[in-house]
Amino acid sequence: MIDIQKIRADFPILSLNVYGKPLVYMDNGATTQKPQIVIDTLIHMYSAQNANIHRGVHFLSEQATEAYERARQTVREFLNAELSQEIIFTAGVTSAINLVAFSYGERFVRAGDEIIVTVMEHHSNIVPWQMMCERKGARLRVVPVTDSGELDMDDYQRLLSPKTRLVALAHVSNTLGTVNPVREAVCLAHQAGAHVLVDGAQSVQHIPIDIQLIGCDFFAFSGHKLYGPTGIGVLYGRKELLDEMPPYQGGGDMVDCVRFEKTTYNELPFKFEAGTANYIDAVGLESAIRYVRSVGMDNILAHEQDLTQYALKELLKIKGLRMFGMSEKRVATFSFLLDNIHPYDTGMVLDKMGIAVRTGTHCTQPLMQRYGIEGTVRASMTFYNTRKEVDLLCEGLEKARQLFS
Ligand code: PMP
Numbered sequence: 001m002i003d004i005q006k007i008r009a010d011f012p013i014l015s016l017n018v019y020g021k022p023l024v025y026m027d028n029g030a031t032t033q034k035p036q037i038v039i040d041t042l043i044h045m046y047s048a049q050n051a052n053i054h055r056g057v058h059f060l061s062e063q064a065t066e067a068y069e070r071a072r073q074t075v076r077e078f079l080n081a082e083l084s085q086e087i088i089f090t091a092g093v094t095s096a097i098n099l100v101a102f103s104y105g106e107r108f109v110r111a112g113d114e115i116i117v118t119v120m121e122h123h124s125n126i127v128p129w130q131m132m133c134e135r136k137g138a139r140l141r142v143v144p145v146t147d148s149g150e151l152d153m154d155d156y157q158r159l160l161s162p163k164t165r166l167v168a169l170a171h172v173s174n175t176l177g178t179v180n181p182v183r184e185a186v187c188l189a190h191q192a193g194a195h196v197l198v199d200g201a202q203s204v205q206h207i208p209i210d211i212q213l214i215g216c217d218f219f220a221f222s223g224h225k226l227y228g229p230t231g232i233g234v235l236y237g238r239k240e241l242l243d244e245m246p247p248y249q250g251g252g253d254m255v256d257c258v259r260f261e262k263t264t265y266n267e268l269p270f271k272f273e274a275g276t277a278n279y280i281d282a283v284g285l286e287s288a289i290r291y292v293r294s295v296g297m298d299n300i301l302a303h304e305q306d307l308t309q310y311a312l313k314e315l316l317k318i319k320g321l322r323m324f325g326m327s328e329k330r331v332a333t334f335s336f337l338l339d340n341i342h343p344y345d346t347g348m349v350l351d352k353m354g355i356a357v358r359t360g361t362h363c364t365q366p367l368m369q370r371y372g373i374e375g376t377v378r379a380s381m382t383f384y385n386t387r388k389e390v391d392l393l394c395e396g397l398e399k400a401r402q403l404f405s
Helices: 004-009 036-048 059-079 093-108 127-136 153-159 182-191 239-244 279-295 297-316 343-352 365-371 387-404
Strands: 087-090 114-118 139-143 164-170 195-199 218-222 233-237 255-257 321-324 333-338 358-360 376-380
Touching: 036 279, 059 087, 059 233, 059 279, 087 093, 093 127, 093 164, 093 195, 093 218, 093 233, 093 239, 114 127, 114 153, 127 139, 139 153, 153 182, 164 182, 182 195, 233 239, 279 297, 297 321, 297 333, 297 387, 333 387, 343 358, 343 376, 343 387
Parallel strands: 114 139, 114 164, 164 195, 195 218
Antiparallel strands: 087 233, 218 233, 321 333, 333 376, 358 376
């Protein structure tokens, strides 16, 4: 069990007042708040360990390089990946997926091949594949979603064929909260001879991850959704594939020998890390990983499951509330509409009560289209949220209903 008051005290922003009311932060799907230890790590890096990495022989550069490479090891352990060369630092999930879409696409995708995504994907896991399909003459296929917000696994199986090169799917839906059966999806794809990229943007902060158990070929996540800094993220890639893939960007650090006649490239993972790496935020991310590990991913999961069940029960009691995403396997992310009230109006009422939720399409326009709606209100909770905050959310929704209905 976690000591929720102690946890909340670790996050300075959680004691803020908004419009004179205690902040109830339920926009964790967009970004999470940072514990003091991560903030302190960033201050320490800038005030005592800052020098560009990999290039200097001097003391500070060596210290910063060591810290950066240690952060890579920590990420490897966190994901249970086999090799640290398989851990590439990127700016976030979006840049990780674009890297794969470009580089994997160049090496492995031919005209007539197929890439499979799902209806519930974030735009970041749709558009890079569309762009790649356009470049390579490949075709995008889409797995449908059921009314309750789950992948239609029969349709998924039907879509898999010898033409399928790669499947790209979210581990957890940022809109519906659904936890997808990624292990099963990977097994089926591998049987069909396809590779799999798992978008872990909404899973790493909620569920213990074991890359080797999931068995996927690529996995991506963003630091800022895991209580770490913005501007840093991770691409895990299977070494055999990364070895064969061409560099995504050219520049310093990714090269071995530069000649006008011919340039050769650095080894993994540096081949995919052109330019000055974001070593400060990588170390900040490491600090965040150390923090969640000190709390315990299993403890986080247990607290969030309790919160999920409580929030679901309370939200469904509200008259006129229509929930999108009713999967049994889910995290505490809830998308809903209240009567015919525009999500923006509901969000405004909640805001004035100090409650931060997100409204709109959540970068999942095809999913909105699937349900025939313009957008939703999304409350996304995490391990520092409480039952009391769920009660406040429900009170706010009742108020919105009375005001607008
Ligand atoms: N995929 C999913 C499922 C997401 O929720 C998000 C962020 N909302 C992204 C991708 C993109 O993440 P980022 O903006 O950090 O690159």
